[in-house]
Amino acid sequence: xxxxxLGTIDHKHIHLIRQWxxxxxxxxxxxxxxxxxxxxxxxxxxxxxxxxxxxSILEDGELVGYCGLVNLDYINRSSELSFICNTELLNAAKxxxxxxxxxxxxxxxAFMSLGLNRLWTExxxxxxxxxxxxxxxxxxxxxxxxxxxFYSGKHCDSxxxxxLRREYGNHLL
Numbered sequence: 001x002x003x004x005x006l007g008t009i010d011h012k013h014i015h016l017i018r019q020w021x022x023x024x025x026x027x028x029x030x031x032x033x034x035x036x037x038x039x040x041x042x043x044x045x046x047x048x049x050x051x052x053x054x055x056s057i058l059e060d061g062e063l064v065g066y067c068g069l070v071n072l073d074y075i076n077r078s079s080e081l082s083f084i085c086n087t088e089l090l091n092a093a094k095x096x097x098x099x100x101x102x103x104x105x106x107x108x109x110a111f112m113s114l115g116l117n118r119l120w121t122e123x124x125x126x127x128x129x130x131x132x133x134x135x136x137x138x139x140x141x142x143x144x145x146x147x148x149x150f151y152s153g154k155h156c157d158s159x160x161x162x163x164l165r166r167e168y169g170n171h172l173l
Contacts, residue, residue, distance in 0.1 A: 006055040067102040078118040125157040
């Protein structure tokens with residue numbers, strides 16, 4: 001098993017993250033390519049936004065992905081999970097390992113450090129492997145936003161999954 005670590009997002013990482021986001025635009029709720037200037041502006045202001053906690057995922061000091069708690073709602077004690085990795089890893093055996101590492105670390109931070117009650121995520125229906133991993137992690141399918149996105153010439157559903165604090169740990173791998 002590979003050893004990963006979470007860290008802060010270093011300025012040297014932001015353009016690689018932009019590249020991955022632009023390469024994977026079809027699986028994100030991003031509707032246009034991100035420019036270098038937009039990426040610089042976003043990351044220069046991120047430390048002022050208490051609704052997001054973003055982390056780099058490092059393997060032997062090299063950036064392989066990033067993840068975070070986004071749309072943090074401290075009043076209702078919930079957050080959306082965000083995760084993206086190096087595009088080359090999307091279909092690699094390592095993807096599952098990286099996914100579970102990131103989701104475990106985010107869940108620990110959310111439930112144990114921040115005292116949140118609910119984590120959620122939105123995934124497009126054509127991402128069968130990712131949906132399988134969400135279920136294996138213990139996320140519960142909560143609802144379907146029917147024909148929410150237009151992908152490859154057709155409308156596709158968006159599936160919402162969630163996990164409550166009391167459920168965390170029931171499905172840890």
